[in-house]
Amino acid sequence: MVDPSSVNGLVSSIPITAETDDFNDATSVEKLSSMKLMMRSYVHGALREKDQGNPIRYNELISLLSKSPSQAEALSPQKLYVWILVLSQSVSQLDKSCASLVDAILHVDWAFRDRSFSDAYINFLENLVSAHSIYVVSVLNTLVSGLRYRSQLPRFAVVSRTNAYERNHAALRSVLRLIPTSINSLFVSIVRFLPHRRFNSAEQAAYIKNLFEITQYLPVMRKQILSLVVDHMAQMDAHIQIELDDLEEEVEFDAYNMRFDEDYISDESDDEDDVNGDDSSVASADSEFSSEREGEDKTQQIAQVKSMVRRLDAMMTLTFRYLAKIAIDQPDICSELYHTLVDTFDRTILKTLKSRYTQFLLFYLCSLNVTIYSDHFVDHLVAHITDPLRPGITRIAAAAYISSYIARAKFLEPSRIQRAITMLCSWSEEYIEQQEMKTDHPDTTKHDVFYAVMQAIMYIFCFRWRDLILEDELEVEDEIVSDGVTESSKKWCRGLRNLPRLIMSRFNPLKVCSPAVVRQFAKLAHHTHFMYVYPLLKKNKDVVISGINADVSPMGSKNLLVTVQTFFPFDPYKLEGSKSFIDGIYFEWISEDDDDESDESESEESEEEDVTTSLMAMSISPSPNSFLQ
Template identity: 55%
Template sequence: MNTYLDFMENLVSAHAFYIVPVLNSIVSGFRYRSNIPQITNITRTMSYERHHEALRCVLKLIPTASNSLFVSLVRHMPHKRFNSAEQAAYIKNILQVTDYVPVLRKQVLGMVVDQMVQIDAQIQIELDEVDADIEFDVYNLQFDENYDSEDSEPELEDDIDLSDDASVDSDENADIGADTKDDIKEIKYMVRKLDAMMTLCFEFLARHAQDSEATVQNEIFYALVDIFDRAVLKTLKSRYTQFLLFFFCSLNVNVYSEYFLDHLLHHISDSMKPNVTRVAASAYIQSYVARAKFLDSTTIQRVVAALTSWCESYAWQYESQVQNLDCTKHDVFYAVIQAVMYIFCFRWRDLVVTNELEIEEEMEEDISSISYEERQLTHPESGFGSGAPRNWCVGLRNLPRLVMSKFNPLKLCSPGVVQQFAKLARNTHFMYVYPILEKNREIFVPGLGNANLLQTVQSFFPFDPYKLGSSRIFVDNIYFEWIADDEDEEESDSEEEESSDEDVSAGMMSMSISPNPNVHFLQ
């Protein structure tokens, strides 16, 4: 090995022409070797380390070879259909390359995320077409062990046979056709593949968060944000890849999380950006604030205030133009209003003001400024809810006026979110909107439910529960789960409301991230 390294060093030093083929030869060694000669004691891990040593030697002699190196890394990237071992081994090695070639860190991260987004989106497309419960497998990431759970060639998974550890129970799927079984088999392989890739990326981020200097951590964070904007934000079929940024924000809440929230708010408020970007940003901010366990009450109140303030400005500017409800217009407004309602459903406890000074300021508000209709919403004559009234943050003060506006968001926003908001708003003494919901039953909106941008507002929740078996350990402790049973819940006023409440609670726990299957224009 040492003799061979000397030979390569001499070769690239004497003849620059050979830098590219030498780099290609080294990088190819980062791929998974399905067969290791039985006569050798060298493991795959030892082989990978030798290739890294060779690459270090070459780059030490020819520092400018880093550009050619990235081209080689891209060239040898396994196709998304290659098996779990191929994907995991290569990603582990190229992430390790960034430790001693930091100039390529952002590019390599982008390449890895692009690969995962493709697999992630394909999983969701397949899941949309399969109506069956699937238990996912875990790849053990032990690279020195032989990987034979997919009995195909290590390159493609088109004709793989189902192995014992990834088999589908014949009794549970007796009524599922052969084609569906093949689809389930393929989904299980893809999920295992993505889970392994996510685990490696989480480990990479966690290691740098712990061992690297602040400048390196900042570089990684801003790289993740740029990659998010480019590859993730408008990919509405991605369910798990975005959790890389979710996790990294939790490592420095005061800096990274605040920046990410402001970044999304800027997307929403920037009228020069396409509506698809602004709607997607609204979906991300609602899901992020609802699910990020590490956010404090002050931050949540600040975000809600920013969202309602934008909505109020929009309403003052455009409400006079609204004659009839149109599901093809005002997409961003409905997306932002839904974001406020969704955040309220998850984090209403954080929207209650507990500071005495803030409470006094709220009480000093001139009651004459509140219209009769708005007062009927917030203080109906017959009363509503249970327990003592709460003092809500300033950001929610404008919500009754927005709910009663001509835009009628309770009609056009997600029915599941609207129903849960109505329930919790009543039970927490915030608002009573059931009369509006009753009137909305009589309103017909042409095109509602068809494939349009508004449909994506209703069904895109990018930080839905994380279910990848191996990598979820990085998310579980920072993730806010839906609380189905609330101490302030009371009996519904009718059997109809009671049934609706049960359905909505179940829906909030399993919100679907997948947009309408007919919606493809944001892909």
């Protein structure tokens, strides 16, 4: 048995060749075997003495294993390897009382070492969780933390970050195979190590990509992980919009290259603006944020916003890629992903009224199967709108989403656009039949959902009026002409037949809805010979309705209608890295020639001027080059 006074004499005699399983001579093999016996004897003795009240050698072993590789007294890789082999053979003795020793082993930086070392370490983890389930959570925390980005590789690294991630995944698979019930604990670990929003692009991207990798061998966690990722992006997305609102100016986002296939090398500009550190920095980030911001000038604030945009763009790119890959390789599970996104949309995105880009994941997935996903999404939004038991903010936000979706989804056929218009107009008609006789004047608080739906109808008309014209003349035999309001030179879909009635009702939506949308609707309705509403617009100049274009209602509460007037969730997509997934399926604004309106009076022309500028002002886009694009 070795000298119990110190472990140093023991480890110093371990042969250099102990690193590998391939020994060239019998002497080296014999020395390795001898060292293993001596070290095993030392471990057994240290544990026995600890139980007897003498933890000296036990603590020496912990100290030795805990030393940073940069310290002079640290074990060499070869000697550390042998200790892992020996401890792996002694796991039956590492009960709860040995938690400090196990913790030291779990903090060994293992994944960047050579193959023999990583294999030995994974074998230790397998033996440990098989012998003692109490260590499963600690092991999972160790492995999940290994999926995070490291800006600096250890000096002893012999493999890349990507190889290190692969080893952590291999270890996770092994642990989960041995302890299948540890899945719930794994998700807790995943949430624990999710990067704070102030961590840089590489840290966000590396972790998100590794989470998607987990779903490949743990499909049962696919829904949880996708929901977590989308929630994470939605929070960052909303935070960006809050920052942009504070700036009160446009911010041009820089194009950049997030080199996902080059070991997650982050942009230097991103590193300069972000917090680069371990998890201890997360705890203080929020508490310090407010005081830090007080002393920041606008230039710094803009730089931080751009940095957050890069992080969001990186995560959006990876998520789009993930969805696209599954659509090709595993189309049978696309439905599961769609419903996961819808659930997350309802829970996180719909009611924030601040999310700017995250919802485009659902937009993209709907484009992959219009018959199933897109139709369901539209029906889902209509169900929200028409359900009187839902909160007003949910119903109004759903109206904003359906209008922006129908207006911008290039992949929608005319029949589907007409179907959506029909559902919205039918509900609006039923609403005024029930409520109009009880109403003497427009009430923006009581009827805010109705006005949100009317704005949605007009907004869709502005973008997709060409798709609302019927091809089959037989379908319009009873086309409406009412008091000169509607001109029937074009054959409009049946869903629009009662829109003039809705426009001219006592609710007076042209007075209440967004002025920019109303002006554009008036312009196009006249241009297309659908309606002529300029006299009503002129009359509305003398009408005063409380609560219009005010941030708060007369009762002091937040005016939801005003909020939705400025919320268009599928505004043009501006994230340069990920916009390629949206460009081909996105409907851009098509302007009309104004020459045929030259006979309008000056007052009518003044109602129409600067429409594009007005619509730009409504957009929540951080940098809308043009709202109508």
